[in-house]
Amino acid sequence: MSDARLSVLKTYKLYVGGKFPRSESGRVYEVTDSKGNWLANAPLSSRKDARDAVVAARKAFGGWSGATAYNRGQILYRVAEMLEGRRDQYVREVAAAEGLSKSKAAEQVDAAVDRWVWYAGWTDKIAQVVGGGNPVAGPYFNLSSPEPTGVVAVLAPQESSFLGLVSVVAPVIATGNTAVVIASERSPLPALSLGEVLATSDLPGGVVNILSGRTAEIATPLAAHMDVNAIDLAGADEELAKELEIAAADNLKRVLRPQPVDNWSATPGTDRMSAFLETKTVWHPTGSLGASGSAY
Amino acid sequence: MAPVFDYAPAPESRSVVDIASSYGLFIDGEFTEAADGKVFKTVSPSTEEVLSEVAEAGEADVDRAVKAARKAFEKWSALPGSERAKYLFRIARIIQERSRELAVLETLDNGKPIRETRDADIPLVAAYFFYYAGWADKLDHAGYGADPRPLGVAGQVIPWNFPLLMLAWKIAPALATGNTVVLKPAETTPLSALFFADICRQAGLPKGVVNILTGDGRAGAALVAHPDVDKVAFTGSTAVGKQIARTVAGTRKKLTLELGGKGANIVFDDAPIDQAVEGIVNGIFFNQGQVCCAGSRLLVQESIHDELLDSLKRRLTTLRLGDPLDKNTDIGAINSAQQLERITSLVEQGEAEGAERWSAACELPENGYWFAPTLFTGVTQAHTVARDEIFGPVLSVLTFRTPDEAVAKANNTPYGLSAGIWTEKGSRILAVANKLRAGVVWSNTFNKFDPTSPFGGYKESGFGREGGRHGLEAYLDV
Numbered sequence: 001m002s003d004a005r006l007s008v009l010k011t012y013k014l015y016v017g018g019k020f021p022r023s024e025s026g027r028v029y030e031v032t033d034s035k036g037n038w039l040a041n042a043p044l045s046s047r048k049d050a051r052d053a054v055v056a057a058r059k060a061f062g063g064w065s066g067a068t069a070y071n072r073g074q075i076l077y078r079v080a081e082m083l084e085g086r087r088d089q090y091v092r093e094v095a096a097a098e099g100l101s102k103s104k105a106a107e108q109v110d111a112a113v114d115r116w117v118w119y120a121g122w123t124d125k126i127a128q129v130v131g132g133g134n135p136v137a138g139p140y141f142n143l144s145s146p147e148p149t150g151v152v153a154v155l156a157p158q159e160s161s162f163l164g165l166v167s168v169v170a171p172v173i174a175t176g177n178t179a180v181v182i183a184s185e186r187s188p189l190p191a192l193s194l195g196e197v198l199a200t201s202d203l204p205g206g207v208v209n210i211l212s213g214r215t216a217e218i219a220t221p222l223a224a225h226m227d228v229n230a231i232d233l234a235g236a237d238e239e240l241a242k243e244l245e246i247a248a249a250d251n252l253k254r255v256l257r258p259q260p261v262d263n264w265s266a267t268p269g270t271d272r273m274s275a276f277l278e279t280k281t282v283w284h285p286t287g288s289l290g291a292s293g294s295a296y
Numbered sequence: 297m298a299p300v301f302d303y304a305p306a307p308e309s310r311s312v313v314d315i316a317s318s319y320g321l322f323i324d325g326e327f328t329e330a331a332d333g334k335v336f337k338t339v340s341p342s343t344e345e346v347l348s349e350v351a352e353a354g355e356a357d358v359d360r361a362v363k364a365a366r367k368a369f370e371k372w373s374a375l376p377g378s379e380r381a382k383y384l385f386r387i388a389r390i391i392q393e394r395s396r397e398l399a400v401l402e403t404l405d406n407g408k409p410i411r412e413t414r415d416a417d418i419p420l421v422a423a424y425f426f427y428y429a430g431w432a433d434k435l436d437h438a439g440y441g442a443d444p445r446p447l448g449v450a451g452q453v454i455p456w457n458f459p460l461l462m463l464a465w466k467i468a469p470a471l472a473t474g475n476t477v478v479l480k481p482a483e484t485t486p487l488s489a490l491f492f493a494d495i496c497r498q499a500g501l502p503k504g505v506v507n508i509l510t511g512d513g514r515a516g517a518a519l520v521a522h523p524d525v526d527k528v529a530f531t532g533s534t535a536v537g538k539q540i541a542r543t544v545a546g547t548r549k550k551l552t553l554e555l556g557g558k559g560a561n562i563v564f565d566d567a568p569i570d571q572a573v574e575g576i577v578n579g580i581f582f583n584q585g586q587v588c589c590a591g592s593r594l595l596v597q598e599s600i601h602d603e604l605l606d607s608l609k610r611r612l613t614t615l616r617l618g619d620p621l622d623k624n625t626d627i628g629a630i631n632s633a634q635q636l637e638r639i640t641s642l643v644e645q646g647e648a649e650g651a652e653r654w655s656a657a658c659e660l661p662e663n664g665y666w667f668a669p670t671l672f673t674g675v676t677q678a679h680t681v682a683r684d685e686i687f688g689p690v691l692s693v694l695t696f697r698t699p700d701e702a703v704a705k706a707n708n709t710p711y712g713l714s715a716g717i718w719t720e721k722g723s724r725i726l727a728v729a730n731k732l733r734a735g736v737v738w739s740n741t742f743n744k745f746d747p748t749s750p751f752g753g754y755k756e757s758g759f760g761r762e763g764g765r766h767g768l769e770a771y772l773d774v
Contacts, residue, residue, distance in 0.1 A: 140744060229755070251755075
């Protein structure tokens with residue numbers, strides 16, 4: 001025996017309701033690197049885990065959607081700060097997960113952190129960009145403002161384990177939704193580690209819930225769940241996407257169909273935010289005096 | 297309460313409308329028979345008189361219309377926006393010119409009072425075309441990128457409650473953005489869409505840009521499922537909306553749905569009672585309550601319940617039900633025998649479940665489909681009349697004590713289309729409006745529409761918005 005120190009392995013756990021439970025099923029599956037070497041045992045989430053995550057996300061929705069956009073922005077920025085501090089860890093995890101060189105993995109992680117900062121800045125601007133005042137023909141004013149649609153199930157992209165993940169999670173919560181996220185099936189470890197960052201970034205428990213396991217197994221009850229308001233099918237293949245979209249019709253979930261993404265590094269538009277926003281238009285009488293109606 | 301004096305009849309002349317004895321489908325700029333020669337009759341709900349015989353589209357006709365729209369798409373979408381704008385302005389102007397004719401026609405075919413078609417429906421129809429005409433050459437300013445592209449062929453299915461207005465909501469933004477359309481009006485109200493086809497001809501609209509297929513749900517289903525349709529827009533029931541969502545699952549078709557509602561109209565104890573009563577009446581008895589955003593659940597603060605109900609009942613006794621062509625008529629006919637049956641059965645269920653029914657005493661005409669303005673008191677959230685969309689002149693009255701309770705009750709529905717708030721306190725309006733899960737919130741008013749304002753629901757009231765800048769998104773590749 002050499003006297004080299006034996007490293008401490010990490011037990012990867014789910015992130016649900018601000019806590020780190022194992023799967024209630026007690027199951028795990030082997031996660032390997034791109035060469036097939038064992039990396040860790042990740043929780044193999046069950047339908048029950050998915051339902052628990054929805055309960056946690058619903059519970060968190062009132063507080064998170066009711067927080068000021070400024071506050072949400074600060075918390076998202078705090079997440080970016082924490083990610084930056086753990087940069088080396090994510091570089092290692094992404095390199096192993098996706099079989100990338102250290103420098104390529106570092107590019108992915110840096111882009112993910114920058115992406116998170118980008119969305120942090122959107123929280124208090126999106127309403128100004130997609131909302132507005134409407135010049136109605138009559139003695140009324142009305143205002144259209146965006147509001148989060150509610151609990152969003154997110155099937156994270158399968159290939160891009162961290163940048164792809166951040167690119168689909170951040171826009172959902174930036175606008176005040178809460179999320180149940182299914183990590184990349186083959187490469188779930190960066191996602192599970194993201195939970196540790198979220199837990200220490202002032203993000204209220206339940207705003208983001210992260211599950212690992214078989215995407216189809218977890219997504220099916222989420223797509224059919226009557227208390228889920230929307231679903232992002234980024235991580236679904238064509239066949240699964242269709243099946244889930246049909247299930248989602250039962251309560252008319254908002255569905256974001258899988259969009260081909262050549263390059264997760266490209267700056268996104270606002271589409272991933274507006275896909276999970278409702279527009280509320282509030283009317284009020286003004287009486288007959290217009291802005292220019294007074295003589296002075 | 298007997299009226300102090302009666303009104304003399306003031307019927308609008310129907311001579312301004314020339315309804316042909318039969319109509320074909322409008323495909324590729326021509327009126328044509330259905331491929332299998334099928335027809336159906338459209339009747340006037342207030343008299344049961346047959347107005348005309350209309351072609352019934354089948355799958356072959358749907359295919360033909362989609363092909364025509366596809367062919368027209370290439371040129372239409374390539375036109376400069378300023379040219380498309382001028383066509384839409386022409387249409388808007390012709391609608392204004394023919395407004396009296398269209399109002400009478402709509403009243404005959406739908407059963408709603410001429411007061412509403414003349415003062416609400418048709419002016420709004422023109423306004424929506426006018427509004428979207430102006431967008432056609434300004435799409436690069438709409439916030440969807442520098443050069444937003446149309447989707448292609450839009451398949452549109454609309455309901456019978458606002459036949460021409462729903463057509464305008466669908467066709468105006470579709471054409472402004474460069475799409476071509478195949479539209480299926482409702483089976484019981486096909487005529488104004490066919491008159492609109494004639495307006496397209498008068499406006500010189502290129503052939504195939506607008507196609508109108510009359511028929512029933514089967515034609516609608518075939519249109520929605522047609523593989524060469526790029527965009528589906530539907531207004532109607534939540535059940536059919538869900539079916540459509542399943543049909544387009546896994547396809548590239550873009551979908552917007554405007555579905556049912558069970559709107560809460562919340563009256564706080566400091567509300568101006570007389571104005572609130574007018575708003576409540578407008579909220580649920582406009583168009584005989586056949587309105588998806590109707591304020592069908594009245595939530596009254598407990599302390600003013602009795603006072604408000606007295607005023608409301610007194611007001612309802614002054615509503616005049618009868619000939620929709622009479623300019624004094626407030627309440628017209630229910631659109632169809634089938635809808636009347638649905639309303640009747642839900643009201644019977646309300647009584648059976650123990651809610652207390654009150655209907656305004658009024659004489660119902662012998663022919664046609666009629667339902668007296670009705671309200672239920674003593675309603676709880678569990679009652680069917682508080683949960684199901686009745687789509688008729690039936691108001692369910694519930695009470696609350698605190699704003700939180702009002703919000704909780706208002707949101708206790710799978711729907712989320714509309715809501716009303718009546719209070720003199722501005723901060724309360726904003727606080728409550730913030731918490732309501734509904735796409736349109738009217739405060740100290742109700743049932744107001746305007747082309748500049750996005751309209752559409754949360755939750756199971758559908759997705760997407762119609763109207764305003766937001767309404768463009770449904771027809772653009774964004």
